[in-house]
Amino acid sequence: MIQTVIFDMDGVIVDTEPVHRYAYFKQFEELNIEVTEAMYTSFTGFSTRNTFQTLKEQFQLEQEVEDLIQRKRSIFNDAFDTKEDLELLEGVRALIEDLHQNGIQLILASSASKVTIDRVFTRFGLHDYFTHIVSGEDFPKSKPHPAIFEHAASLSIAPKENCIVIEDSTNGVKAAKAAGIFCVGYVSAHSKDQNLDAADCIINHFNELNAQAVKILN
Structure with missing residues (x-):
């Protein structure tokens, strides 16, 4: 049983996915990297850390993974707190x-x-x-x-x-x-x-x- x-x-x-998506793609724009829909979809179920570890390697990003994580969370938190229809x-x-x-x-x-x-x-x-x-x-x-x-x-x-x-x-x-x-x-x-x-x-x-x-x- x-x-x-x-x-x-x-x-x-x-469904926080739209908020995560907004935060990620705003950050991708800041980083000047182009993440395809297929690549973004492949991250479903990943932690933020593993996502940025993958992106850092893929795009040779200079920023530390921890800094990338904190920036994404900052964008997410601001959006989450103002999203009334969640x-x-x-x-x-x-x-x-x-x-x-x-x-x-x-x-x-x-x-x-x-x-x-x-x-x-x-x-x-x-x-x-x-x-x-x-x-x-x-x-x-x-x-x-x-x-x-x-x-x-x-x-x-x-x-x-x-x-x-x-x-x-x-x-x-x-x-x-x-x-x-x-x-x-x-x-x-x-x-x-x-x-x-x-x-x-x-x-x-x-x-x-x-x-x-x-x-x-x-």
Whole structure:
């Protein structure tokens, strides 16, 4: 029986992708580099650090990775704080509340920084539902490397065989499967060109899940 649900954040709980996109492309313009759509899409599931490590190598950037990260976060935070129409994805709050009320442990495992996660969780009052928050900034390699999900599963009240991951990205699904965890692929309208075929099951809306259905998955 499933006892723990591990959530991704961007594209699963909230759509901060337009804010990230704005911040990244504003910075790309400042750096005078041309990042193609295909390259940008390939970064889905990457931490900010891994994204800039890749870009620094690709474009021979002079700036230190840490400085690039701080500049992007500054642009993102300013945009996030002024974006009034930012909302949780449809149906996800009801699912989170239902899982929590039925004794299922919730863990967040997101490539986002701790600062960004805290901003989202504070804005939408999510802290009380999740027992642990795991940020990709604490791992040297991003999804599809399984480290973030392996660590999240280690925090579970149950063996990983009794955990599931909800993911919306190709890299996220690969990471969950590499960690040996049952993966629900969420077809998010906000995550473009993602291949979820490797997921164990695929949903198009969170109303397809509830605590009783989750408990018998896998």
